[in-house]
Amino acid sequence: MEPDSGEPLSGGVVGEIGEPSGRAADHEEALRLAFHQLAEDGVDLKSSGLLAVGHRVVHGGQTFYRPTLLDDGVVAELEKLSELAPLHNPPAVQGIKVARKLLPDTAHIAVFDTAFFHHLPAAAATYAMDRELAQRYRVRRYGFHGTSHRYVSEQAAAFLKRPPDGLNQIVLHLGNGASASAIAGGRPLDTSMGLTPLEGLVMGTRSGDIDPGVVSYLWRTANMDVEAIESMLNNRSGVWGLAGERDFRKLHAMIESGDSSAKLAYDVFVHRLRKYIGAYLAVLGHTDVITFTAGIGENDAAVRRDAVAGLEELGIVLDDGLNESGSKGVRRISADDSPITVLVVPTNEELAIARDCAALLAG
Numbered sequence: 562m563e564p565d566s567g568e569p570l571s572g573g574v575v576g577e578i579g580e581p582s583g584r585a586a587d588h589e590e591a592l593r594l595a596f597h598q599l600a601e602d603g604v605d606l607k608s609s610g611l612l613a614v615g616h617r618v619v620h621g622g623q624t625f626y627r628p629t630l631l632d633d634g635v636v637a638e639l640e641k642l643s644e645l646a647p648l649h650n651p652p653a654v655q656g657i658k659v660a661r662k663l664l665p666d667t668a669h670i671a672v673f674d675t676a677f678f679h680h681l682p683a684a685a686a687t688y689a690m691d692r693e694l695a696q697r698y699r700v701r702r703y704g705f706h707g708t709s710h711r712y713v714s715e716q717a718a719a720f721l722k723r724p725p726d727g728l729n730q731i732v733l734h735l736g737n738g739a740s741a742s743a744i745a746g747g748r749p750l751d752t753s754m755g756l757t758p759l760e761g762l763v764m765g766t767r768s769g770d771i772d773p774g775v776v777s778y779l780w781r782t783a784n785m786d787v788e789a790i791e792s793m794l795n796n797r798s799g800v801w802g803l804a805g806e807r808d809f810r811k812l813h814a815m816i817e818s819g820d821s822s823a824k825l826a827y828d829v830f831v832h833r834l835r836k837y838i839g840a841y842l843a844v845l846g847h848t849d850v851i852t853f854t855a856g857i858g859e860n861d862a863a864v865r866r867d868a869v870a871g872l873e874e875l876g877i878v879l880d881d882g883l884n885e886s887g888s889k890g891v892r893r894i895s896a897d898d899s900p901i902t903v904l905v906v907p908t909n910e911e912l913a914i915a916r917d918c919a920a921l922l923a924g
């Protein structure tokens with residue numbers, strides 16, 4: 562990725578590491594495969610002027626909220642943070658270790674998904690629970706997808722030719738993971754994910770908001786231990802848990818064919834999304850722009866339509882033609898006279914991370 566132009570020299574994903582269905586047994590093999598692919602695409606890492614390797618790290622805890630140059634000490638701190646994010650941080654740390662081993666002369670920089678939300682107002686960051694316990698165990702609302710929320714809100718402001726500090730925005734990041742944020746003048750006032758990325762919107766396989774009483778109830782009555790319940794809420798819930806499918810393209814086809822589970826999953830997803838839009842209109846008081854992003858937000862016109870249908874009195878008027886046009890890139894989908902502007906902005910976390918790395922190295 563070239564940070565100024567935003568031009569990727571090459572791109573790809575090595576997934577399912579260590580799975581029987583995957584191509585790589587471990588992170589080292591995965592990275593070697595990626596290097597091989599880069600070479601095939603004509604990218605010679607030695608001569609390409611590689612400045613830095615940016616690592617997306619999900620949880621920065623209370624400690625890390627700026628792009629951070631990785632050394633042995635920082636990696637050790639990140640390993641300790643794995644307690645807070647046992648599902649997400651260990652693979653990132655594994656990736657960092659392998660990348661530092663294979664590219665020892667390059668700067669390695671961690672960019673944290675929690676960073677943008679570090680300064681959430683206390684009223685939004687605090688869970689109403691035993692205060693002493695929460696402080697001892699660092700239980701607070703951290704928020705995730707911060708790199709995307711920040712990037713998308715900046716892109717929205719640039720598209721509208723307005724300075725970000727003069728705009729109140731709601732950003733809806735709807736991908737396999739999904740989150741919403743309320744941003745006033747460039748500063749987040751609230752976001753839907755919490756201590757972990759499980760809270761908030763209904764997601765591909767995650768439940769989002771759920772009564773915490775469900776956890777103790779299942780523990781007591783369904784003979785499930787905490788790992789089994791956590792795994793169910795993360796991997797077998799959300800749209801997939803209700804419909805057995807998480808890809809919205811297939812979900813729509815199932816609904817078309819009369820599948821009532823798919824219809825219910827879609828309705829539950831949209832209902833939760835509308836609740837958060839309503840909540841964040843109230844948190845902001847005045848909203849200038851609502852932006853949809855990520856796989857579903859960028860591509861699924863039906864979700865966008867249903868998320869704001871009937872909210873004209875709240876100032877949201879879509880232009881159906883623009884919403885359904887299927888064009889790509891940053892675009893407005895609200896009517897000219899809509900008091901609140903509605904946009905679609907493709908997210909680009911890789912570019913945001915590359916720019917964070919370049920800025921850190923430039924001092």
Ligand code: AMP
Nearest residue numbers: 736737807808809810855856857860861
């Ligand atoms: P992401 O996590 O941002 O890559 O989003 C992935 C999800 O976006 C997929 O699981 C699909 O549910 C959804 N998605 C991708 N493309 C489309 C599309 N053309 N129409 C509807 N949903 C889509």
